[in-house]
Amino acid sequence: MKYICSVCGYVYDEEAEKIPFASLPDDWVCPMCRAPKNLFVPEESEAREPADEPQEAEEYHDSRKLSPGVLAAIFSNLARGAEKQYRAKEAEAFTAIAAYFTRHSDSGDSSSPEAIRALLSDDLSRGYPDLRKKAAAAGDRGAARVLVWGEKVTRMASSLLERYEKEGEAFLAGTSVWLCTVCGFIYIGDNPPGICPVCKVPSWKFTRIE
Amino acid sequence: MKRIAVRNLRLCTKDCLCLYVCPYGATDTEDSIIDASKCTGCGICADACPSGAISMVPEDYPPQQVKTDEVKNAIEKLAYSRTLAEAKARRAASESGKDGLRRLMKAIEGSSRLVAEDLMREGRYMLPQSSNALDLTSALLDDPPSKDFPEESAREILSRIRCNDRKESGGSYRCSVCFTEFTADEGETPICPMCHASGKDLETI
Numbered sequence: 001m002k003y004i005c006s007v008c009g010y011v012y013d014e015e016a017e018k019i020p021f022a023s024l025p026d027d028w029v030c031p032m033c034r035a036p037k038n039l040f041v042p043e044e045s046e047a048r049e050p051a052d053e054p055q056e057a058e059e060y061h062d063s064r065k066l067s068p069g070v071l072a073a074i075f076s077n078l079a080r081g082a083e084k085q086y087r088a089k090e091a092e093a094f095t096a097i098a099a100y101f102t103r104h105s106d107s108g109d110s111s112s113p114e115a116i117r118a119l120l121s122d123d124l125s126r127g128y129p130d131l132r133k134k135a136a137a138a139g140d141r142g143a144a145r146v147l148v149w150g151e152k153v154t155r156m157a158s159s160l161l162e163r164y165e166k167e168g169e170a171f172l173a174g175t176s177v178w179l180c181t182v183c184g185f186i187y188i189g190d191n192p193p194g195i196c197p198v199c200k201v202p203s204w205k206f207t208r209i210e
Numbered sequence: 211m212k213r214i215a216v217r218n219l220r221l222c223t224k225d226c227l228c229l230y231v232c233p234y235g236a237t238d239t240e241d242s243i244i245d246a247s248k249c250t251g252c253g254i255c256a257d258a259c260p261s262g263a264i265s266m267v268p269e270d271y272p273p274q275q276v277k278t279d280e281v282k283n284a285i286e287k288l289a290y291s292r293t294l295a296e297a298k299a300r301r302a303a304s305e306s307g308k309d310g311l312r313r314l315m316k317a318i319e320g321s322s323r324l325v326a327e328d329l330m331r332e333g334r335y336m337l338p339q340s341s342n343a344l345d346l347t348s349a350l351l352d353d354p355p356s357k358d359f360p361e362e363s364a365r366e367i368l369s370r371i372r373c374n375d376r377k378e379s380g381g382s383y384r385c386s387v388c389f390t391e392f393t394a395d396e397g398e399t400p401i402c403p404m405c406h407a408s409g410k411d412l413e414t415i
């Protein structure tokens with residue numbers, strides 16, 4: 001039987017490895033992206049449909065008005081676009097507006113690791129499946145691309161928070177936290193991975209969080 | 211489609227082949243930025259550059275792909291929740307006395323912003339030249355959310371970027387703030403030359 005890493009696609013083949021997946025220790029991680037064991041899925045069910053129809057999640061967002069946080073992301077993204085077109089002045093102006101909205105963004109009541117993980121879990125169980133369904137219905141491959149990267153990155157972030165809740169500071173002490181500046185993948189280790197396991201850019205695109 | 215040459219200063223080794231070949235002297239400038247007003251887009255310099263430092267970029271961009279309302283809505287919902295996670299992580303990082311948690315939260319803040327940016331790029335705000343991006347900017351300038359909104363930056367954007375998917379018809383305008391009358395060319399966002407008012411402060415005459 002084969003098990004597949006739901007973050008980077010690494011295949012654990014029980015026959016080749018000679019150790020049944022279930023017998024691997026709990027702290028075993030993906031050799032490519034360091035995703036924990038529970039993010040692996042058996043090969044047959046890889047294309048598994050979410051068990052339930054994703055519920056319409058209307059209650060958690062009113063999209064008629066963009067929040068300051070979303071506006072910040074829109075303008076910092078436009079700044080990137082201007083920069084790629086070598087328009088430095090325009091990039092600077094978009095960045096100033098993004099910074100304004102970042103200052104005004106609202107963090108709600110709790111900012112505990114648990115509260116953040118609850119938000120990410122909700123995205124994974126409802127937000128992404130909902131977008132997947134809508135994108136498929138519209139035949140929108142651009143939206144499908146955003147989905148593939150974002151979902152993997154979110155899974156990893158959520159599993160790191162889970163690990164923090166269980167193990168506390170210990171697994172971060174004496175090592176570095178790396179962020180892929182292209183897709184947002186987070187990696188814990190002394191050195192960044194050779195290529196990003198999610199978006200495949202080379203290691204120099206990773207930045208070390210100081 | 212008209213293109214112009216731009217030089218990537220990080221890749222440029224200053225070997226100066228492009229200086230020799232440009233028929234219009236557009237590559238020969240004191241700040242190393244190719245003079246867009248002289249460049250005709252012939253591409254000779256890009257072919258000659260040994261370092262791949264010159265790209266020919268389009269002056270105009272095609273309209274963005276259209277999104278269905280359902281897809282747009284699902285994207286916005288996700289972006290909303292990701293930016294909420296971003297703000298929480300930013301606060302957690304600044305309040306945390308523990309070094310590991312602080313770094314993890316900074317990573318989650320950065321990661322969430324990247325994911326949200328990518329979502330909104332797909333959710334119809336990909337191009338600075340799109341009417342979505344410019345209309346949003348001008349709506350914010352018309353009705354700033356608070357006093358510290360950087361209005362100067364919004365004006366700068368509107369005066370420098372030409373919309374790619376809607377042709378301003380051009381014509382004469384009267385500013386209802388300072389009563390200046392002025393004309394704007396086709397494709398140009400009308401902005402009052404005296405007081406920089408735009409949008410609903412202008413009437414067509």
Ligand code: SF4
Binds near residue numbers: 217227259262263264
């Ligand atoms: S030819 Fe290329 S490397 Fe040489 S000066 Fe021009 S841009 Fe720079």
Ligand code: SF4
Binds near residue numbers: 232234237248249256
């Ligand atoms: S594209 Fe032609 S005109 Fe423009 S800078 Fe290069 S050589 Fe000069």
Ligand SMILES: [Zn+2]
Binds near residue numbers: 008031034
């Ligand atoms: Zn993996």
Ligand SMILES: [Zn+2]
Binds near residue numbers: 180182183199
């Ligand atoms: Zn990446």
